[in-house]
Each structure stands twice: as structure tokens, then as C-alpha cells.
Amino acid sequence: MSSIPNEIVERVRSEANIVDVISDYVRLRRTGKNWTGLCPFHDDKRPSFAVEPVRGIYKCFSCGKGGNVFTFLTEKNGWTFPEAVRHLAAQLNIEIPEDRADREQYTENERLAAAIREAARFYFRTLRSDAGLPAQAYFKGRGFTDETILRFGLGYAPDEWEALLKRLTEQGFTNQELEKAGLILKREGRAGWYDRFRGRTMFPIFGATGRVVGFGARRMKEDPDQPKYINTPETSIYQKSRVLYGLFQAKDAIRRRGLALFVEGYADVISLHQAGVDTAIATCGTAMTPDHAELIARYTNRVVLIFDSDRAGEAATERGIDVLLRQGLDVSVMRLPNGEDPDTFVQKFGAKEFEGRVASSVSFLEFRARAMKNAGDFDAPERKADAIRHIVGAIALIPDTLKRELYVQKLAADYHLPETLLSQELARAVGTQTARRPRPIPAANPTPPLPESTPDAAAADGPPEPATSASSQQGAASAAPAPASPALRQAITQSELPPEEFGLLKVLVRGDQQLLEHVFAHIDPDDFTHHVTRELVGVILAHYVNQRSFVLDDLLMEEMNPELRDLVTLLAIERETISTHWSRWDPELREPNYWKIARDCLVRIAKASERRQFQTIQEELLKLENDPTLQEEEREEKKMMYFQRIRELNDWHRNLSALQEG
Known part of the structure; x- marks a missing residue:
């Protein structure tokens, strides 16, 4: 194999935690959003080495060395780029294709991505045609401008059985490819296929890099036999637990402002962005997952949850708090008046009022305490004790020890409880959380392992060096190069x-x-x-x-x-x-x-x-x-x-x- 597919390299880079990788070599301490330590590339006397987990990069401000997670491993261990990728892929249980069949799978994924891209264009053009007039009226009724429709690529799937199918097969896509892309369905009991999305407004779902990976769709006509919203099914290029709606449009603003706003629906995201609140994102019709939390942690460490005030919204907020806390994120909650959602609120009261409420959002601690107090959980000693334990359990999810202690101090002060008592409860809760996590098998040798090697490993970065015998070729492919001395190059x-x-x-x-x-x-x-x-x-x-x-x-x-x-x-x-x-x-x-x-x-x-x-x-x-x-x-x-x-x-x-x- 001449090279590792870019898709695999990007996945390894995005899933690798650069802080964890570098911590195998450097003792790091958190300083704000970043981590610092003594530089491993020169004789550092004071911490001048910084790691930025949000962007996945490191930099020494003394010797100048810097790069991403792959650069660190190649410079520190003298590995080639493919060896660094393989090493991390093995740790992350990510398979790298080594034979023709696997290579063809990645070629197939590119075909599926191309089909979805063409489908997005078809839906967008249909919206602009006479057939899309009802959908145009719907979007205008929601207050969406032409600029917003263009920015989010909104479209319309015509109320026909085979409109998209015919268009894309004319462009050379096979029925099997379109079915694997989640765009068409096979007819039951007889031959043929038909469009999955019909008579629906279309919301393209972009990956973080800007590629369309799937769709959300809302029905235009009232039909009790059809769900109001449907989404692209899970495919080889779309996993809803790893995608956030609006992240592609919001990621630069999230980095710049250091804040992400989690809302419930596509319309919430779009309306907020149109109003200038450009850090809004949402899940794609699913509950928040650890993958979602890990994804957003690459861009910011602060999240505000803004879900509906109904029972479902309250439950989603509770689940979201736990997931985000486990990732080490700072979590706040913003409450909206009853009957309002972010879409309706920002259209009625404007962005300034909305952002004022964001600024006044309460910490997860205060949110949970208020919710339990309003539910009467503080009325009796027994219920109050259970409620306090529940709140302490949330604090125990936070990886940062100092943050946990500070939250315990605040909880003790707010409810006039002995801090030592709450610290004991916290220790028990942390122990319970730790016991639930899978324990890694300790390595016999603390030195980080050499990368996984295959007969193709040396060739992955280019042609192999000439060898005098088959045995010498095999040795060259399996042995890692000697580490390069950092002194050989001044940064x-x-x-x-x-x-x-x-x-x-x-x-x-x-x-x-x-x-x-x-x-x-x-x-x-x-x-x-x-x-x-x-x-x-x-x-x-x-x-x-x-x-x-x-x-x-x-x-x-x-x-x-x-x-x-x-x-x-x-x-x-x-x-x-x-x-x-x-x-x-x-x-x-x-x-x-x-x-x-x-x-x-x-x-x-x-x-x-x-x-x-x-x-x-x-x-x-x-x-x-x-x-x-x-x-x-x-x-x-x-x-x-x-x-x-x-x-x-x-x-x-x-x-x-x-x-x-x-």
C-alpha cells in the first residue's frame, strides 16, 4: 500500500487525545484551557512546553518545536509518519486497510459521499424551482432569509417516488450505492427502489470538515402515518453519535468565543445563527453521547445547555450534564420561559436579549439544586439527603480534582452543610465512578511501545530502501528507525x-x-x-x-x-x-x-x-x-x-x- 488513506489519518488525529499521548512522555499540568510541562526536546528548566487540546497542537516557547500529535511521535521517537499513525490507530482500535478489499471499501465511501453531495444539490435546486414553492413558503414562514437558506444548504425533496433516484442514476450512481448512502429504499415484495425522502423540507447535515454526510427531513403535509421528522440512517460515513448539526458553521465562532450553545433542533440552530448567535449546535435526532462531548471539547471547554422547558427537555438537560461533565467540560444551563424554544425566543425578543440570558446561565450545580428544590426534594431530611447525594454524584464525574473540591465547598456553603461530610460523600462517589470505568492493563514496561509493524509499514511512506536479501528487507520493514537527536535541528x-x-x-x-x-x-x-x-x-x-x-x-x-x-x-x-x-x-x-x-x-x-x-x-x-x-x-x-x-x-x-x- 502506497499510503494510509487520508480518511483514516483524519480519524486517528481527531480521536487521539494529544494530552494523553504526550503525557506518556511529559508530566503535564492544566493551566486554564491548556496544559504545560517541561519540554522533552531540550534541557528545559521551567515549563515552556504548551499543549492545546482544543486544536490538537503543542508548542515549546523556548526551543520552538511544535506540531500535532503525529509530529510529536515522529520527532520524539524517530518514527516515520505512517508508523506514528499506525501506533495511534492500534491504541484506538482503528483498523487500517492492508489489502485490496479494504482499499475498495474506502473507495466506496468516497462514492457514497459524492452521492450525498449530489443529492444535497438536487434538493437545493428543487427548492428554487416551482415544485419547491410550498417549501419556500415554509422557510419564509420560519423567518429564514435567502442568505440563511444558502448558508445551511436547505432544500426540498419533491413529493415523488423516484425523482432523486432517476437523477442520480443518470449521473452514474448505482441503486446499491444510493441505498448504502441512505437515499433510497428497496421495495418490499417486488423489484425496484424508491426515494427515502419525499415531500419534505431538507436539512443537510455537514461533518466538521464541511462535507455533507446525511440529512434531516421534515414532512410538509400532515400525515399521521408518517413521522414528522426523519433522518438519514446510520451509514459508513454518517454516525449520528459522532456528528453535531451546525458545528461546521459554528466551529470558528466557538473557538473565538470559547463557548458552545447546545440546543435541541435544527430550526433552533438556524434561527440563532441568522440572528448572530453563531455558536449554536445540536445533536442529530439523538441523545447526547460521549462522542459528542469529545467532539465539542476539541473546540471549547465551556458549554451552555438550552433545551425546552418541558419534561423531555428537562430529561435531556440532565443527561447532557452528566455526559459533558465526564469529558471535563464546564457546564451551565440557560432556562427559557415556558412555551418558548430558542427559535421562537430569538425571533420575538432578538439576539441581545437571548445573549443576555446566556450570560446569566446558571452552573449545573445550581440548576440541579433548583430543580430538586422545586420538586420538593428538600422538604424532608430523607429526600434532602438523597438529593444532596445526587448532586455530589454529578460533581464526582468531573475529572479535575481541584474543580471537584471547589464545587463541594460551594455546595456546603449554599446549604449550610459541613464540608468534611460532603468531602466524604464525594470520595465515595468518586470511588463508585472509578469502579465503573474499565481499568487499563498496566504495561510491563513504562516506555511507550513501538508502533505496530506490518510488511507494508516501511513502504507506506514511499518506496523501500534497497536491500541485499529478503531477510534484510523484512528487518527494514519491521524495525523502527533510531530516534533522531533533538539537537540535530534548531527549531x-x-x-x-x-x-x-x-x-x-x-x-x-x-x-x-x-x-x-x-x-x-x-x-x-x-x-x-x-x-x-x-x-x-x-x-x-x-x-x-x-x-x-x-x-x-x-x-x-x-x-x-x-x-x-x-x-x-x-x-x-x-x-x-x-x-x-x-x-x-x-x-x-x-x-x-x-x-x-x-x-x-x-x-x-x-x-x-x-x-x-x-x-x-x-x-x-x-x-x-x-x-x-x-x-x-x-x-x-x-x-x-x-x-x-x-x-x-x-x-x-x-x-x-x-x-x-x-
Whole structure:
């Protein structure tokens, strides 16, 4: 096998807990949202090594080493990239395809993904047609704008038996592929298939990377024989316990605000986003699962639950609290007036009122205590004791020992109970929780194991090295390379980079499309002097040209040379800060004006490049004058070429001057 499928690599990266992996080598301590420790790549005297579990990256602010979970294992152990992937996959019980049949399965998954993507396009176009007028009226009645409909890809499945089936088979998809994708059903008792979704408004479900993996669908007509909502069934590319509706649209805002709002339905998510509350997400017709909690923990450690105030909503809130606490997340609950849901509330009262209530949300501790008090559980000593034990049981779910103790202190103060008594109850509850968890088998050797090896392991990263015998080939495939010494390579640090080049990169990696277009209209990678900044600008330009967009975090999944990865990781960690050089250029700068920063850096880079090019041209012209081997005609022709280049540089200079004054 030439390489491990990207789908498998992404799954391993997303499921691997970088804190757990690095903790096998480094003693880490939590500091806020991140973890810190002594750097394993140099003789660190004080903790300068940081791990960001939300984004799955690490960075040493002393030696500059950084990367993702795969980079850590390759640099620390001297493994190849495939060996690192295989090692983690074995720990996570993720199978890597090793034969043709498995490879064909991944090819099939790509076909299913393509079928679902085409189905989403079909439903969207149908909504815009005359057949979609009833659905258009429904969405307008819900207050959804055309922009919102486009952003969430909303559509309409026509009330016909084979509309989608005919369209997609015409595009080359087989009935078997469409059935496996959950788009059609086989007729019972006779031959043929028919569309699963008919006469329904369609809500595409996007994975975190932006790929459509399934659909939620709401019936348009009242029909007691048909459920109001149906979803895509479980398929090889859609597992509802691992997908959150709206996460693709919300993830950047969640990272930026450090907060996720869990609501119940698709309409809740859409209405909130349309109103500007862009951190709302929901499960896809299922109760919250540990996989959901683990997924959201990659983006934030704070969650607010906003479920309906009916009995079902209360039960969902209770379940959600326990699941999220086990993941170590900070959980609050926001209550809505009776009869209201997030959709109706934000449309009646607006985003400001809604966000005010979010800011006033109560901790899980206060929510549970209020609920039990309102239910009369505090009226009698026996019931009150059971209620307190129930609350302490929730506290026991929290992995962080200090947080548990602080919650116990608050509970003791709120209800005038001895703290020592509650601490004893907590110890019992923690013991019970620990006993319920599966215990890992202790390793005989504390040294982390070598990666799983197969005959294809060495070839997975490229052709095998030549060997003189079959036995030497087998040995090369199964033996891990000797660990590379960290001293062999000095990591890239900010101090050695030209400040204007690093400053411009910090702006570019924010991914503003208009700003990218503006910058690349004036300069290109050759204008950068440092080889690593020049290389990264080339990568950004390639992404922008091919995709018309750029997302820095996507680069962390790509294979690249160590120096480039150091710079990418440094930018990923520091992109929210203002460079000290920028404030030096403009002492009045308080809030980052990214366009001004980009312009200042751009002009400095371009003018330096302009000076270098003028100097080069002058040197070349001098050589021409003194070169006795050239014929006069050839000499004049080359002079004209350089003079044309000078005119182009003069035009560029005028543009830069206008840009600087603008």
C-alpha cells in the first residue's frame, strides 16, 4: 500500500487525545484551557512546553518545536509518519486497510459521499424551482432569509417516488450505492427502489470538515402515518453519535468565543445563527453521547445547555450534564420561559436579549439544586439527603480534582452543610465512578511501545530502501528507525524571522479572503527573504488559488518539512496576539486593524524587494557593459529587457506609494 488513506489519518488525529499521548512522555499540568510541562526536546528548566487540546497542537516557547500529535511521535521517537499513525490507530482500535478489499471499501465511501453531495444539490435546486414553492413558503414562514437558506444548504425533496433516484442514476450512481448512502429504499415484495425522502423540507447535515454526510427531513403535509421528522440512517460515513448539526458553521465562532450553545433542533440552530448567535449546535435526532462531548471539547471547554422547558427537555438537560461533565467540560444551563424554544425566543425578543440570558446561565450545580428544590426534594431530611447525594454524584464525574473540591465547598456553603461530610460523600462517589470505568492493563514496561509493524509499514511512506536479501528487507520493514537527536535541528523561532514577514503572515493566516486577494495582488513569495516564510507564503498562495480560501488549521494535517511545521504551529498559537513590532510602528494601536497591519507589512516587504531587484539589475547591466563575448546586438537586446524590468519596477513603486498613502 502506497499510503494510509487520508480518511483514516483524519480519524486517528481527531480521536487521539494529544494530552494523553504526550503525557506518556511529559508530566503535564492544566493551566486554564491548556496544559504545560517541561519540554522533552531540550534541557528545559521551567515549563515552556504548551499543549492545546482544543486544536490538537503543542508548542515549546523556548526551543520552538511544535506540531500535532503525529509530529510529536515522529520527532520524539524517530518514527516515520505512517508508523506514528499506525501506533495511534492500534491504541484506538482503528483498523487500517492492508489489502485490496479494504482499499475498495474506502473507495466506496468516497462514492457514497459524492452521492450525498449530489443529492444535497438536487434538493437545493428543487427548492428554487416551482415544485419547491410550498417549501419556500415554509422557510419564509420560519423567518429564514435567502442568505440563511444558502448558508445551511436547505432544500426540498419533491413529493415523488423516484425523482432523486432517476437523477442520480443518470449521473452514474448505482441503486446499491444510493441505498448504502441512505437515499433510497428497496421495495418490499417486488423489484425496484424508491426515494427515502419525499415531500419534505431538507436539512443537510455537514461533518466538521464541511462535507455533507446525511440529512434531516421534515414532512410538509400532515400525515399521521408518517413521522414528522426523519433522518438519514446510520451509514459508513454518517454516525449520528459522532456528528453535531451546525458545528461546521459554528466551529470558528466557538473557538473565538470559547463557548458552545447546545440546543435541541435544527430550526433552533438556524434561527440563532441568522440572528448572530453563531455558536449554536445540536445533536442529530439523538441523545447526547460521549462522542459528542469529545467532539465539542476539541473546540471549547465551556458549554451552555438550552433545551425546552418541558419534561423531555428537562430529561435531556440532565443527561447532557452528566455526559459533558465526564469529558471535563464546564457546564451551565440557560432556562427559557415556558412555551418558548430558542427559535421562537430569538425571533420575538432578538439576539441581545437571548445573549443576555446566556450570560446569566446558571452552573449545573445550581440548576440541579433548583430543580430538586422545586420538586420538593428538600422538604424532608430523607429526600434532602438523597438529593444532596445526587448532586455530589454529578460533581464526582468531573475529572479535575481541584474543580471537584471547589464545587463541594460551594455546595456546603449554599446549604449550610459541613464540608468534611460532603468531602466524604464525594470520595465515595468518586470511588463508585472509578469502579465503573474499565481499568487499563498496566504495561510491563513504562516506555511507550513501538508502533505496530506490518510488511507494508516501511513502504507506506514511499518506496523501500534497497536491500541485499529478503531477510534484510523484512528487518527494514519491521524495525523502527533510531530516534533522531533533538539537537540535530534548531527549531524556527520568531526572533530570527524578519518582523514584517512574520507580521504579514500573522494576518494572512486569519483567512480573510479579501485581504488575501489584496496582498497577493501586490507581492508574491519571491519578495520574502527568509526561506521558511517564503515557502509558507507559497503554500498559502497555492491554497488560495486552488480553493479561493485558506484555513491555517488544515495545514496542521499536511505533511511538511520540520521548519515549515514549526512556523505553522507558531502562527497557530500566536495568531490572536498583536506583534510587538506592530505596536512599535504605531504606538497608538490598541485594537488590531488587520488591514492597516497588512498594508504596513506589505509595503515594507515590497520596498525591500524593490531595492534588491534594482540592485540586481544594476549589477547585471554593469556585467553586460564589461562582457567582451557579447555581440553588440545581443548586448542591446538584453539591455532593453532590463530597462523594461526597470519600468515595471517604477510602476510597482508608484502603486506602493499610493498604497502607503491610502
